[in-house]
Every structure is written in C-alpha cells, then in structure tokens.
Amino acid sequence: MHKVVTVDLEKDILSENRRIANENRKRLEEHEIVAFDFLGAIGSGKTLIIEKLVEVLKAKGKRGAAIAGDVSGDDDYQRFTAHGIPAANINTGKECHLDAHLVDHALEDLPLDKIDYLFIENVGNLVCPVDFPVGSHKRVVVISVTEGDDMVRKHPVIFAFSDVIVINKVDLAQAMEVDPKILERDARRTNPAAKIIMMDARRGKGMDELVRALGL
C-alpha cells in the first residue's frame, strides 16, 4: 500500500516535470535560444568548461548565459557573472537535482531576448538529475579521470541519456593511475550514439571538439 502511493506520487512528479520541461523548451525556442544541461559529479569541471565556452562565444560575437544549480552557495554563479554574462543562481536546498520548475523561475530572471546560448549547470552528482529534464536541447555529462576508471560502470544511466560525454582532466590520468581508455570504452558501450570527448579543460585540450559537438 505504502509502496503504491510512493510510486504513483513519483509518476505524478515526473510527468508534471516533463510538462514544464516542454514549456521551458518552447519558451527558449520562441527566443531562439539553444540550451545545454551540464551534468556531472562535483569537481568534474562543469563550471570551468562553461566559462571557457562563454569566452568562445564572445569571440564569435554570440551571447551566452548561464544558470548555476547547487544545493547551497553561489560560488559558480559568481564565477559566471565575472565573465560579464547574464546568470541566475538556483539553490535546491536538500534536493540533489534541478527540476523544470526551478529552471522556469530562473528563466524569469534572464534577459531572454539578449541570449543565443544558455548553459544550465545541474547539481553535482551522477544519480538524481537523470529523471528530471529541464527543457534543454542537449545534455552534456562531464566526468573526470580523478574519479576513477569505474565511473561509467557505476552510473550507466546518466551516460545512456546524455548526448555528449566529456572525459575531463586527462592530464592527471597518469598521476591518478587511471586509464582514460577504460572510461572511453565503457562510455562507448553504454551509449554508442554519444559524442565522446577527451578533455583537459584547464589547458584547452578538447575544447574545439566540444564547440563543434554543441554546434556553437
């Protein structure tokens, strides 16, 4: 009985989230904005990669914006605004993922007519965000070799539901005694359709490939 109630409630929540995600997407498209949802564990390098993409856009005369999703604090939000772009901060409190409703509110705070691309940085973990699309056009999952070579095997679902898989901090692979090829192989098996990019975001390695994969 108890279980049935839980499951039904979960279905309600998920279908309501999908409905709002579709609305967000429609709204973004009305403003001709392409949006990306960045997933990945904390410390995998999501914020730095978005910062670099924003600068790439600037150099091309295009306008980026960002939504920073975190349980608490505004560290990432501050990093985005330091680039002079419109940004919004979402604190989820105890929730381990963004949802479409929270992103809907954040869209209210952004000058949608002045944005070409929107980067949504989800809360840092590889479990919860999977079930909650927020209305983005593509999902990018970022992992770091410092997390170990068993990452993909431990969290297959998030890799299966992403369009681009970034394996970051490859420069640290040797120091960590991790083989990035194992991560690449597991990612390929889990999602043969995804674009997989080996990256060292700090030094710019792989950035051109990511820019192409996102169509920027």
Add this chain to the structure above:
Amino acid sequence: MHKVVTVDLEKDILSENRRIANENRKRLEEHEIVAFDFLGAIGSGKTLIIEKLVEVLKAKGKRGAAIAGDVSGDDDYQRFTAHGIPAANINTGKECHLDAHLVDHALEDLPLDKIDYLFIENVGNLVCPVDFPVGSHKRVVVISVTEGDDMVRKHPVIFAFSDVIVINKVDLAQAMEVDPKILERDARRTNPAAKIIMMDARRGKGMDELVRALGL
C-alpha cells in the same frame, strides 16, 4: 495539497528509516561490532581508504568487513573481497543513497560473529545520504582536493552531520591549483566538533590519524 502529501510521506519514510537504523545498531552491538558509514562523492577515495583500514586491522589481529553501496555494478565489492574479508554488495538501482533497510538485508549476508569492525561505503554523492542513517556508530565524509575548494560551502549539511572529515588527495592540490587550507577552514566552520584529517591515502599520509580518530 500535493505538497502536503509529499511532506507527510517523506516524514513517514524518514522515521521508518530511523527505526530500522536503531535496530541495525542494536544488532551490531549485540555482536560487539563497531560500524562506520563512509560518505563522499564518487572518486573521493572512500574504497581505497577502507581497503587500507582493513589491512591495518589485519596487522592488529582484528577482523574487518565491508558493505559496498553503489547504484549499479560490483567494482567496490570485488575490491573488498580481494582483501579476503567478508563483504556484501548493495545496488540501489536508481536511489542515490543507502538506507537502513538495505543495510539490514546486507547484515544477513555477513558472518556477524566473526567481525570486529564494519565499514559501510555509501553511494557516492554528497546530498542524498545525509537524511538516511543506516545504524553506524560514526559517519566519515571523504572529499578530494580534486573536487575544488568550494566543496564544503556547496554541501554544508553532510559536513555538519559527520564525525570525521577526510580531505584526501592533498598531494594533487598543487597540480589542481586548489588550496586544501580553504577546505579545512570551511569544514572547521561548518562542524567545529569534527575531527579533520588531511590525507593522501594512496601513499598512506594521514592514515595513522584516521586510525586513531576511529579508535581502531
């Protein structure tokens, strides 16, 4: 209305979890087992630290056991059994944390009369496990400097509710341009009572301190 139902259901789930956690704890104490719940992001080094602790116990003639909690796969379980200790594997499917009920089942699979210390490795993230005590005597949270120096500020709750805070991979701090002192300062502010240990688990740095903090 919808919200009220959710909240009540959540309360039910949390109080039922606490009840089972207390039962687990009582059962462990009947067998004179001291148990530790290891929390921390994926790749922070939880498994390696438990492997090293198990070897320390062996050298002292004491018997360790481990429960590996992961969304999927048995990588960590295999690493534990390779040390010749009793171990159990829990796959949570889509859940982002262990709960007391899952640990209760895992206890059934362990030879409780032949164990002195039990290490429970929770699912790798810093959000979900907080609300779900599993019956351990102490909580240890492990973070890695590779995750960035804003980690504690982003997840204060898990640090506030842990007894021991391990800041791991300090050897990589310079390469990552991360200052471990910021993590230490934030951890101290968030939880003045916790024991904070700077560690390089791979090379054994900080291990003696952790052994003392856990009373092994």
